[in-house]
Amino acid sequence: MQPWHQQLPIYQQLADQLAARLLDGELTEGEPMPSVRNLASRYLLNPLTVSRALQALDEDGLLEHRRGLGLYVRPGARDRLRQAARQRFLADEWPALRARLQRLGISEHDLDWTL
């Protein structure tokens, strides 16, 4: 069964996982999101938890409601996510990484920069 860690509420972890799938292209823009039941069954979670996760994604502007049809992945969601992930990296993760590099005495010459 899916290991859920204790740092974050489960609905948040699910939202993050779904966002990651979106970013990877597994969930396509303009396509319907898997149903609550489907996700609940796949991740073995209570449907209420799944609803909360979808709500969180919705609040982040990644989903859209289509009347009578349900939740869809909003076009442009991938870009939004990528932007948000970039922001996080540049604002939080990179400074921490740079500090670590300094501590270890690694200079830019020691690193492989091929991207």
Place this chain on the structure above:
Amino acid sequence: MDRMFRFRTLLLREWMQHRTGWLVLMALPTLLVLGLGLFDGQGIQVGSADAGDLSALPLVLQALFWTLATVAVALVLVSLTVLAQLPGLARRDQQDRSIEFWRSLPVSHAQGVGATLLMHLLLLPAAALAAGLVGSQLVVLVSVVLHHGPLVWLQLPWGQLLPSLGLGALRLMLGLLLAVLWLSPLLLLTMAASAWLKRWAVPVVSAVSLVGVYWLDARLPMPLVGPAFSRLGTEALYALVAPDLFDGPRRVVQSELGAAVADLPMALLQDAGRVLASAASPAFLLAVVVGALGFWLLVLRRQRAD
């Protein structure tokens, strides 16, 4: 969905679970009589010594004999089966815990117990006896055809035999019902004992009966237990076996054959009347009431099953 429908499903359950055994029991008397009696049976003595060999009797009587023989075997086998099964039946679903499954369904405890009892004390035995009766005709057919050919079988006085067979079937069913009701205190209290006391049931019931007959009765102003058992047993036996009818063989020897066979339907009806009259008695009512107590104890056990 009404409760009758659910009750019928409970009966269906009994059939599904036990049909193999009962199908065997339905066929066995016929097979036994066919196998043991017919192909061996040249030397069967009937009635008193001067009646002579079976094959010397008029065919009608032979037919009646085979009918009776098969039905008698059926009666014995069915009685033995019912009695042997009773203690186990009371605890049947408790050993594999499937009682929990049945109790999780919307069926009342009384219906659950009632369906089992109805099926195993009345319906299945009735079916086996009926099968025995039908099978007896097969025995008659084989016997007559083997020794005398098919034409002779067709020439049996069916006009007289069929009513007798029909009424005989009814008398048998009535007898079964009354016998079970007369014996219900013994049957149901034993089952209740088995349900409540498990392995201790048979020893306890035996001990209590013996104490009742030999110790208690001696100390009462009028013995109760012994006569009670005796009465119940006798009434049940009369209901089932109709001994009054079997004055028959003696009358036959007096070669009033035609009259005897023609009288049979009437004799059956009269006997049925006699047996019903016995049932219209306080003793019968008391027996049924005590039987109901046994039923109630079984329902209680099912309700409390943990």
Place this chain on the structure above:
Amino acid sequence: MQALIEAQGLNLHYGRKQALDDLSFAVQPGRVVGLLGHNGAGKTTLMKALVGLHAAQGRLSVLGRDPFHDRVALLEDLAYIPDVAILPRWATVSQLITLMSGLHPKFSADRARALIRRTSVGLGDPVKNLSKGMVVQVHLALVAAIDARLMVLDEPTLGLDVLSRKAFYEMLIDEWCDGQRSVLISTHQVEEIETLLSDVLMLNEGRLVLSLSLEDIDRRFVALGHDPAAADAMAAAHPLLRYRVQGGSAALFDGAPPPEVAALGQRLRPSLVDLFVALTRRPEINRTQEG
């Protein structure tokens, strides 16, 4: 919406033992409620009282009925699995479907067959030939085919292997949870079921020590992960429980701990297992730990 189960001051004596002690709780529609407790805590007794197999004192209303006096009518609207491995062994799956069709007014034979086709069990298989896991799946399929408003499951995954348990939970979510029906599932395998639950009822020695939704649990209980250095400060704040997590220690508090203590640690999600241990420890263990 009206609660599916309402209990007020529920009491039950079992011989000399007080099996249920003054229980009050409610179960709303559309919830998956975990009934947690050690063996002998009263879970089975409570469930039996809920389905009318035990008489209890106090107010108890299940689907609007008095369970003990209205047992048969109640069971027409309720699906109950009292134990695993109680299906009659002599029957085939198909015979069980026929019997249930005739005994349960809300049972759908078609739905049962469809559900069973999704397992590896054949309709003609006798129950006695099935493995334990398959028996449970069949039982659940039969019960899920009942159009009931409430499902009561007493330790349905006991003794099953991981795959069977997973299949069980999948079927439960897929076939049952539609937002209107509720499930009450008892277990002592808390970790596994935690993510499926929306509410928790925690029993300890017949008493209800917790009756909350998981959301409310997250709000009320605070788990602080901390370095070994902060251990004494944590202990001084009298947490419910101190335990190990990946990468260090943690302390569980009922309610917010003093701000200075909170600052020493990182807020974690309180896991149901730890909460369970904290609230249902046996008194003797309590004493030795505080010594």
